[in-house]
Amino acid sequence: MRLLLTSAGIKNPTIHQALLDLLGKPVEDATALCIPTAGYGNPHGSPVGPWQFIAGRSEQPMTELGWKSVGVLELTALPSIDRDRWVAWVQEADVLLVNGGDAPYLARWMRESGLADLLPSLTGTVYVGFSAGSMVLTPRIGTDFLYRAEDDDRTLGVVDFSIFPHVDHPALSENTMAAAEKWAAELGAPAYAICDDTAIRVVDGEVDVVTEGHWRYFQPATGGS
Structure with missing residues (x-):
C-alpha cells in the first residue's frame, strides 16, 4: 500500500498534491471507501462525528474532495457479510479514507473484520488516515492516547x-511538542510528532514528511552510559 498518514486530513495544497502523486490520477477519477469505525470507539465522541x-x-477534509x-x-458490520463480497469492494477501491477516534478500537475491528490481514495485498491502493486512522498502522500509540485503562497501546505495526498527532492544536492544550518529546522517550522507538498541516508519506518502505507546518522526528536513544 501507499500510505498518507495525516494528523487532520487533506488540510492544505501540499498534502493534496501528495495525495494526487500517490493516486497517479485526478481525484475525480478515483473511487474511495471511507471507514468511520474509529469514531464510534472514542468515549468522548458522539454519532455526530462519524456522520460528519x-x-x-x-x-478534516477527506470524503469531500470530489471523488468519482x-x-x-463499517468494520463492525463485516463479520456479518460474506467475505468475498466486501473483499471485492476493498480491492476495487483506489483509496481507503480512515476516520480518527480511538486507535485501539479501530485496531481491534481491523483485526476482527479481517481487513488487517488484507492490507498487505493491497499494493495498488492508497491508504489515507487521519489521527487514529493513521496511528492504527503504527506499532504502538503510547499510554497517553489510551482512553480506557484496560486497553493495549499496541496497534497493527504496518509501519515501524x-x-x-495534533501538535500545538489550539483546542488541545496538552498536545505540545514538549509532551510529544516525553511521550517518545517513554516509547523508546522511532516516532514523529506532527501538526495538523503535516502528513507522513510511505511508499515502498520509504518515508518522507509532507508539510506546511511543523513536525519533529524522535530517534530512540542508543545504549551507552
Whole structure:
C-alpha cells in the first residue's frame, strides 16, 4: 500500500498534491471507501462525528474532495457479510479514507473484520488516515492516547514508527511538542510528532514528511552510559 498518514486530513495544497502523486490520477477519477469505525470507539465522541466524516462535514477534509464515488465500509458490520463480497469492494477501491477516534478500537475491528490481514495485498491502493486512522498502522500509540485503562497501546505495526498527532492544536492544550518529546522517550522507538498541516508519506518502505507546518522526528536513544 501507499500510505498518507495525516494528523487532520487533506488540510492544505501540499498534502493534496501528495495525495494526487500517490493516486497517479485526478481525484475525480478515483473511487474511495471511507471507514468511520474509529469514531464510534472514542468515549468522548458522539454519532455526530462519524456522520460528519462520512458526509464531508468535518474539519478534516477527506470524503469531500470530489471523488468519482465514495462508499462506506463499517468494520463492525463485516463479520456479518460474506467475505468475498466486501473483499471485492476493498480491492476495487483506489483509496481507503480512515476516520480518527480511538486507535485501539479501530485496531481491534481491523483485526476482527479481517481487513488487517488484507492490507498487505493491497499494493495498488492508497491508504489515507487521519489521527487514529493513521496511528492504527503504527506499532504502538503510547499510554497517553489510551482512553480506557484496560486497553493495549499496541496497534497493527504496518509501519515501524509511532505518531503523535495534533501538535500545538489550539483546542488541545496538552498536545505540545514538549509532551510529544516525553511521550517518545517513554516509547523508546522511532516516532514523529506532527501538526495538523503535516502528513507522513510511505511508499515502498520509504518515508518522507509532507508539510506546511511543523513536525519533529524522535530517534530512540542508543545504549551507552
